[in-house]
Amino acid sequence: MKPNFRVAFLTLLSVSLAVPAIAQQSGEATYKAKCAMCHGADGTGNTPIGKNMKLRSLKSPEDIKATDADLFKQTKDGVGKMQGYASKLTDAQINDVVAYIRTLQK
Ligand code: HEC
Structure with missing residues (x-):
């Protein structure tokens, strides 16, 4: 991670931690x-596309263990067959969506 990016990320992270209610709301809207459509409303990937792409559940032990930074990077840069969201979502939106995934994992 480049230092600038890390600072921006930590700043955004602390902002989204400071306003969890708002963050969760917008994270939920972005997620939905x-x-x-792929990962399922509950994160398990139990959707026609998810099954077709053999999605792992976002509630899997791997994804629960993954850090927020891991999930952020996978969403932003893409992973395997999933394209990245760098051009579609802002860093703040990605942070919110990661926060929302955490609520699904509980
Ligand atoms: C077109 C279907 C599709 C959409 C839409 C999609 N994903 Fe994915 N996602 C995938 C696939 C497929 C993988 C597994 C990639 C692999 O390992 O080949 C994946 C993997 C991930 C991973 C890595 C962890 C894991 O369980 O494999 C994260 C985190 C993730 N997606 C988050 C998101 C977020 C957040 C969004 C919405 C902004 C999103 N995805 C939208 C298909 C999708």
């Missing part, structure tokens, strides 16, 4: 609009 952009992620749920």
Whole structure:
């Protein structure tokens, strides 16, 4: 991670921690609009596309163990067959969506 990026990320992270209610709301909206069609409303990937792409559940032990930075990077840069969201979502939106994934994992 480049230092500038890290500072920006930590700043955004602390902002989203400071306003969890708002963050969760927008994270939920983003997740439902952009992620749920593959990952499922509950994060398990139990959707026609998710099954087709052999998605792992976002509630899997691997994804629970993954740090927020890991999930952020996978969402932003893409992973395997999933394209990155760098051009579609702001860093703040990605942070919010990661925070929302955490609520699904509980
Ligand atoms: C077109 C279907 C699709 C959409 C839409 C999608 N994903 Fe994915 N996602 C995938 C696939 C497929 C993988 C597994 C990639 C692999 O390992 O080959 C994946 C993997 C991930 C991972 C890595 C951890 C894991 O369980 O494999 C994260 C984190 C993730 N997605 C988050 C998101 C977020 C956040 C969004 C919405 C902004 C999103 N995805 C939208 C298909 C999708």
